[in-house]
Amino acid sequence: MVEKHPVVVIGAGPVGLAAAAELVARDLPVLVLERGDAPGAAVAEWGHVRLFSNWRDLISPAAATLLATTGWRRPDDDAYPTGGDWVEGYLRPLADALGDRVRLNAEVIGVSRLGRDRVVDADREGLPFTVRVRTAGGEERLLARAVVDASGTWGSPNPLGADGLPASGEETLAHRISHRIPDLANPAVRARYSGRTTAVAGRGHSALTALVALAALAEEVPETRAVWVLRRGTVGNAFGGGEADQLPARGALGERARKAVESGHIRVVAGFRTTEVREETGRLVLTAEDGRTLEPVDEVVALTGFRPDLNPLSEIRLSLDPTLQAPVELAPLIDPNVHSCGTVYPHGVRELSHPEEGFYLAGMKSYGRAPTFLTLTGYEQVRSIAARIAGDHASAERVELTLPETGVCGGSGLFDEAESTEAGGCCGAPAPRDPVSAR
Template identity: 50%
Template sequence: MNNILNKTLPVAVLGAGPVGLAAAAHLVARGFTPLILEAGAQVASNLESYRHVRLFSPWQYNVDKVARGLLLAAGWQAPEPEALPTAGEIVEHYLKPLAALPALAAGLRLGHRVVAITRAGFDKVKTRGRKDAPFVIRAATLEGEREYLASAVIDATGTWSQPNPLGAGGLPAQGESALRDRIAYGMPDVLGVERQRYAGRRVLVTGTGHSAAGSLLALATLAEQVPGTRLIWVIRGRQSARLFGGGEADGLAARGLLGMRLKALKQSGRLELHEEFRIASLAATASGITVSGDTGATIDGIDEIIAATGARPNLGITRELRVRNDPWLESTDLLAPLIDPNEHSCGTVRPHGHRELAHPEHGYYAVGAKSYGRAPNFLMATGYEQVRSVVAALAGDMLAADDVQLELPETGVCSTRQAYASEPVASACCGGPAPSQETACCVADAEAKEQGKGGCGCPSLPNLAPSAKPAGCA
């Protein structure tokens, strides 16, 4: 955007999660008035739904720098940067205090679910004078529909509330809707409020990311406490040996530990794993749910299902805007080559800002997880840099807007070639694919173990300096 916005109208921020509130903080710092529309009854309602989950990234990656400055000026005490917060702690100790700052609180509207965005007096077809017309945001509230005018829109509505279905083809599996009351999407509180739902039950978990891993480990703890609790893990490919992450070599230690614990769980025999199982249908029987794959294989006697299959953006609210999304990722179009999970992990995403996030609709930006569409490799720190660049562009500070810098820790579990490739890729693993050892992830790891060492874990390491690579890894 080449001109400074007219500041007589607010800039609408859709979503009061971490990225949305960071955008509001940057707007305040640049002299704009933010209008923050949040669908939930409180800020960060998506994080609130999994508040029991401890994140694998420490506080230093979870607090936006400008938001931090505003909070410190108000007397906030910053948490220990290396400590690992739960999602609930992020909400209570960071996001709620941030939203309570007067400059943000004045524009915060809770219980406002955005249902549509357009231009005042302009449908999608009309061009002349379009970019000078304000945006109209229509929201559903308890008091009925309301409309707001805005000079620009930063869409941080995310994807969490639109979970992907169980069906491998992107559609719900046959019978999925009828059995919805026995399916939990995301990360249920297995050891807390939903303990009785899973205790002593035969539970199937599907998915290959951190949500699936976290649920499996929680169920394993429950199984130690309640006999009869059984764990079944279903994945669509055959890459379980590479799903366990970078181990001790992971740039985020907690993420590496997560993978190591999951690997140990499988090796102990406490986890029943079904690879290359693509769910086609579900059927209720006298003995429980029968889960059928597309090859005819079945898993019987399932009591509960946890679907950790990712999420997708709600593209319907921009139906009357001129947006350009990637045809398969459903991400912002120019961003797609930089984040394609067939090629990139969380840690190999290149820096990107307002130019990659822009749409043909002048003044509209999708940021955060929504900008990534169906790609699962989004990190919170990425969203913070996105909104810094976007708000600088809205302010006309193109030098700052174009100075995009992004430092991300090397990833383990979400390494793209690990999670998506059907065949081993030598370049994704130090020293090439592992030989015959089941517990080794690559050649260097296997050689280290043959020498009596603990191995090195071997994630994809091309971006690490030699001094940062673990011993034994090429």
């Protein structure tokens, strides 16, 4: 019987752990597989970044119910945590509450049906899934009644190259190109950027966060410079909706970035589509497809978004939009050429289903290359998915979620070079040095 096997959840990040909590609440066996050595391992990598969402929107209702049985103290709903706060104050306690349902250092390298590749139809839906796992002790094969892939996209950043492929020279110079918001509170990282010129490529909130941080560093070390490299011809609405944004911290970040540009600490180079990066006399030179060359810089921070790693799912029958690599029913609802974080329509299992019955993408990975994901969305996704797996179709079809608007109209062309922090959706600024939340 397929039902005797657990539901396997891939990824012990916010959405994966929320999925497990939803399944536990329905008395369904679940096993969470996390390739990192701790829950929230990806979030911990951007632990210095403060989220736009406050604690109220970062805690899954099912998780809160489970945690309440452990003596956990809920953080202040109105406070804005950093990624590190999120891990320590919520994700690790949640993983502890789930106990041995969470396995660490377990990397999923393949998913299929028992004894069936993607071509074979016979008896397919009556067979369990096989999940291949790489551990320190070797490879294992686990059986699952259903699979929820909430592994995210953090490990697959988009390249600097404007055509979606690495720019010429990009892979050779990878040690000089970062795809992460620099943690300037770290002395070693600070030394890398202090008094030097950094090119920041990207138009989304991660790029704004990096620019604000570098501008602040320039106030202390005047030789510090930043060049904002935009593929689009103008800055446009990259600064967001300001006071009209229903996530105040997100709107405030855009205003800080605007002031940083106006201060002169950041030089804007628009309409620059990188095709080559090369090293000359110890510095980096970027060339655009129109032949323009950027002034030499010392470092490059490419915050141009993420993409899903679909290689482990090659034997699963997926129905993905050819543009976004998101489920075909979901893609029109999250197209970043039309939608921002707050204009994405609520959705659930109906939009997340694939031809492979019992398999679901959830969280940031379900959005493919769209950057408009918010954590609240992921929590609603896995609530709906868990209801479907449990056979509660009425609950699975009922989607109740209101997302905060950005104050930016649709049709903004954000897909050109947008991005989003893994699992947090729209992120905020680096944590201030004092305990005051980002505002």
